[in-house]
Amino acid sequence: SQTIHQWPATLVQPVGSPLSLECTVEGTSNPNLYWYRQAAGRGLQLLFYSVGIGQISSEVPQNLSASRPQDRQFILSSKKLLLSDSGFYLCAWSVRLAGGPETGELFFGEGSRLTVL
């Protein structure tokens, strides 16, 4: 069966420090990968998605970047954190249907809670 791992679960960082959140998926190949941020009462905001190694699409201009160095690994980074980067970050994956755009179920990791002080 497929599983998704995300770490660290909790992170407290000072303003201006770097960030690295990691996500790996097991039990599937060539998944679509996503980073979301969830703010209370405001739903899920898509930050980045990737359809393959080295292919990253950014949905929201911001202080963050993403990379996909391996098929099932997705990393969210920042060089210098801002207070506004605090939040709950979720990695997710979905199956890409053969021959077409991605559709279907979306599975989430356990999340990483980031507090920037």
Place this chain on the structure above:
Amino acid sequence: QKEVEQDPGPLSVPEGAIVSLNCTYSNSAFQYFMWYRQYSRKGPELLMYTYSSGNKEDGRFTAQVDKSSKYISLFIRDSQPSDSATYLCAMSAQNTGNQFYFGTGTSLTVIP
């Protein structure tokens, strides 16, 4: 107008009650519909996945999709305190590329 609208609640019911959670949407192209359960400080867990219209049942949970009304529902029978969580609806379509569209979530409390 938001793509997906969901009443945020909060919703409070006694144990054993039938719970109805709903979302409306504006994009008639949506054809994949999902319900997630999210406990506090945890990631969303996929509860139900439905393609196109109709009903799907899984234990105490039933998902309904009415594409003509652009309305989806999740019913929870014999609700339990362990069902207390936030419930998110989500949807997508082949022509929305890699986008999933989410409701903001409904907070549910089941009182023992």
